[in-house]
Amino acid sequence: MPHWLQLMADSLPSLLWAGVTFTVPLTLLSFAFGLTLGLITALTRLFAAAPFAAIARFYVWVIRGTPLLVQLFVIFYGLPSIGILLDAFPAALIGFTLNIGAYSSEIIRAAISSMPKGQWEAAYSIGMSWRQTMIRTILPQAARVAVPPLSNTFISLVKDTSLAAAITVPELFQAAQRIVATTYEPLILYIEAALIYLALSSVLSTLQARLEKRFARYGGMLETNA
Numbered sequence: 001m002p003h004w005l006q007l008m009a010d011s012l013p014s015l016l017w018a019g020v021t022f023t024v025p026l027t028l029l030s031f032a033f034g035l036t037l038g039l040i041t042a043l044t045r046l047f048a049a050a051p052f053a054a055i056a057r058f059y060v061w062v063i064r065g066t067p068l069l070v071q072l073f074v075i076f077y078g079l080p081s082i083g084i085l086l087d088a089f090p091a092a093l094i095g096f097t098l099n100i101g102a103y104s105s106e107i108i109r110a111a112i113s114s115m116p117k118g119q120w121e122a123a124y125s126i127g128m129s130w131r132q133t134m135i136r137t138i139l140p141q142a143a144r145v146a147v148p149p150l151s152n153t154f155i156s157l158v159k160d161t162s163l164a165a166a167i168t169v170p171e172l173f174q175a176a177q178r179i180v181a182t183t184y185e186p187l188i189l190y191i192e193a194a195l196i197y198l199a200l201s202s203v204l205s206t207l208q209a210r211l212e213k214r215f216a217r218y219g220g221m222l223e224t225n226a
Contacts, residue, residue, distance in 0.1 A: 004185075004188045007183060007185055007188050007189070008188060008189075008192045011176075011179050011183075011189060011192060012192070014175050014179065015172055015175050015176060015179075015192065015193060015196060016196070017175075018170060018171055018172045018174070018175035019171070019172040019196060019200075022089070022164075022169060022170055022171035022172070023158070023161050023171040023172045026089070026092060026093060026096065026161050026164060026169070026171060027154075027157055027158050027161055029093055029097075030092075030093055030096035030097050030100055030157060030161075031100055031153075031154050031157055033093070033097040033100075033101075034096065034097045034098075034099070034100025034101045034104055035100065035101075035104050035150070036101075037097060037098070037100075037101030037104075037105070038100065038101045038102070038103070038104030038105035038107070038108055039104075039105070039108055041056045041059065041060065041101060041102070041105035041109075042105040042106075042108040042109035042112060043112075044056040045057060045060075045105070045109055046109060046112060046113070056105070059102065060102045060105055060106065063098055063099055063101070063102035063103075064102050064103065064106075068095070068096075068099050068160060068163060069163050069166060071095050071098065071099060072091065072092060072095040072163060072164070072166065072167050073166070073167070075091045075094055075095050075167075076088065076091040076092075076095075076167040076168075077167070079091075088164070088167050088168045088169045088170075089169055091167055092161075092164040092167060092169045096157065096160070096161070096164075099160075100153065100157060103153055104150060104153060107146050107149045107150055107153070108142070108146055108150075110145075110146075111142035111143070111145040111146040112138060112139075112142045114142070114145055115138050115141055115142055119133075119137055119138060119141070120133060120137075120138070122137075123136070123137045123138075143215075144215045147211060147212060147215050148208070148212055151204075151208035151211065151212070152208075154204065155201050155204045155205060155208070158197065158200050158201060158204065159197055159201065161173075162193075162197070165177060172193060172196060172197070173193055175193075176189045176190060176192065176193040
């Protein structure tokens with residue numbers, strides 16, 4: 001067996017273990033919390049009182065206008081200077097959650113804003129409250145619009161978790177860095193890490209395509225029944 005292939009085979013279990021124990025949980029938790037934060041932020045910007053909407057706009061402006069790596073450094077390396085100490089994984093989780101929350105809020109806000117005014121009027125005409133209208137009418141239709149860009153955000157997050165290595169989270173990319181430090185084979189190991197990220201992204205892209213088709217069929221049924 002060629003040396004490079006043997007090296008990849010030997011390092012694969014360590015890389016996969018780091019991916020399963022850190023990369024995947026970090027991705028899933030960050031996206032779940034970020035999506036919740038994004039929904040709250042979007043609703044605040046659209047329907048809350050002016051002071052709260054201004055705070056939400058400021059949060060989105062700051063997060064979207066600064067690099068993710070800088071945000072992670074501020075949380076992990078900067079906050080200890082004011083007495084706030086966080087372990088690497090929670091710091092990364094907070095950073096990614098805030099980042100995903102800002103970007104997903106814009107997607108959700110645009111999806112909700114795209115709903116025709118007639119949808120609101122029809123729901124109110126049959127006695128629905130604002131909350132019932134949002135939950136039963138607006139959000140299900142807005143979800144169909146938001147799924148493709150949110151799916152792209154999720155796939156990007158899988159790759160962005162490699163930045164967590166910069167704040168010592170032992171995820172997939174840092175596992176590759178550690179092996180490189182002992183084998184002095186950066187090209188082989190980094191290509192192997194890239195292939196694992198590529199495989200994860202390819203699987204998620206396939207799932208995204210199926211999800212979009214399902215929502216498209218659902219949307220077609222709505223239009224047919226309308």
